[in-house]
Amino acid sequence: MWIALLVMAAATSVEPIRIGLALVMLNRPRPVLQLMAFLCGGFAMGTTAGLVVLFAFPPTVTESTGLTLPRVQIILGTLALLTAAVLAGRAWIARSADDRPARADSAPGRFASLTHRLLHGRSLWVAAVAGLGIALPSLDYLAALAVIVASGADNGTRVAALLMFNVLAFSLVEIPLLAYLIAPEATRTFMTALNNWVRRRRPTQVAALLAVVGGVLCTAGVIGL
Secondary structure: OHHHHHHHHHHHHOOHHHHHHHHHHHHOOOHHHHHHHHHHHHHHHHHHHHHHHHHHOOHHHHHHHOOOHHHHHHHHHHHHHHHHHHHHHHHHHOOOOOOOOOOOOOHHHHHHHHHHHHHOOOOHHHHHHHHHHHOOOOHHHHHHHHHHHHOOOOHHHHHHHHHHHHHHHOHHHHHHHHHHHHOHHHHHHHHHHHHHHHHOOOHHHHHHHHHHHHHHHHHHHHHHO
16 A cells, blocks of 8 residues: 555656646745645645545445455556556647647636736735645545555554655645745745646656556556455
8 A cells, every 4th residue: 555655646746736836836925934825725625635535434345345455556557557548649649739829818828827916926825725726636636545445454544644645745845845944046946947847748758657657556456466
């Protein structure tokens, strides 16, 4: 369970929107407080949703349905591999398509305008709401919860696994928060470069990351059978 969660948390931590919002908080007034509010909002949503799921589905549920940890890992790994194959196929088909600039009234244009307004705001509740939004249960988070539930571990171990996942998933918010206290400008420069690097990743590279995650999950599942 622990290796699977570690890989899934690492993949979650490099989500483009998560890194982009951390960069937005760094460029708002009072960046330390902004990052703390963003992180608190994310942890509040992530841990609350996770605890509800963990204690709503006790280990006996997975035992009665036959969804053991190895089987859950194999299922999730297979889905990740299929998604990687679809992304790679779509990227190959659309390789010759021309990129078109976004119009001012398009969705990307409106998002850019919203980001500009967020950069100049001072309100901490905006950062907290952003953290709540980024931590809403997504497919990758639900997959991690499925692995924890299927492990059949005791309540203390499951809570520890949940907290570990959230800590690692927000590592690229926590590290900049600490780094900013020591080297503000260097932290901004690094996060800007990281954000640009993540956003330049092609679908084939995203597919490769999914393939790695899927391969690890399938391997762990087969070994555990």
